Amino acid sequence: MDIDQLKPITNIPYPEYYEFFMDWKTPVVIATLYAVTIHLLNPSRDTAKLSRVEAKNRGVNNASSSSKLFTTFVFLHNLFLSIYSGVTFVNMVQALHRLFNNYSVHDAYCDVDGTFWDEALGYWGYLFYLSKFYEVVDTAIILIKGRRSSLLQTYHHSGAMITMWSGIRYKAQPIWIFVVFNSLIHSIMYMYYAFTSIGLHPPGKRYLTSMQISQFLVGMSTAISYLFVPDCLQTPGQRFAVGLNIAYLLPLTYLFVDFARKTYGKRKAAAKKVD
Secondary structure, eight states, X not given: OOTTSOOXXXXXXXXXXXXXXXXXXXXXXXXXXXXXXXXXXXXXXXXXXXXXXXXXXXXXXXXXXGOHHHHHHHHHXXXXXXXXXXXXXXXXXXXXXXXXXXXXXXXXXXXXXXHHIIIIIHHHHHHHHHHHHHTTHHHHHHHHTTOOOXXXXXXXXXXXXXXXXXXXXXXXXXXXXXHHHHHHHHHHHHHHHHHXXXXXXXSOXXXXXXXXXXXXXXXHHHHHHTTTSTTXXXXXXXXXXXXXXXXXXXXXXXXXXXXXXXXXXXXXXXXXXXX
């Protein structure tokens, strides 16, 4: 039997939709529709800037505060994703701990007999893949607030759908990197946004961006290592998934670094002028 053959994951919710979500056309079509829709609905830079100025003149620091219902939705949306990401991270780390306790480093790293996949990665990775479709609500919130969705935002969300699909579809062992690192960052990031949606502003947003960039660099390096470990990636599909994820992370890392440079560089320059 072809070891790249599609095999359903056990105990997943709504298994009748598994083949639909594992069809390559599903993430590609949805990601394309998402990107095109954002391009059509995105306000111009001038319009978005005017919206921010008007909100500031009205004393509104967060556009969601203009509607209690919308504020509640934004808060619950971020709280849900934070808790869900935290649960995913804890379960994945516990499974990794069991794996490396019971197998040699090579066998655990490569999940040679599929134990890690069967016990954790298949289930939690599949749910994490599905969550990437829901996360586009982030962009909807940005547009409702009258703000402009950046290229970083669009590329990040659309690319995550396709890269997560490839890892789960081909049972690529390195997809655990995406699930573990990203779930950790998201558990912190979405809790931060939950607070800001209700008017609380904890410090550390700059460190969140640094953590995101760090996860890409460490994750990409770890994924590349799988290409050189003997008898690890055994199928063309697994090698394709790893290559696709690396190709996605390279420009994503650049976009995040560029965002950090423009955002925090300007703030630092402005602070120096005030001094």
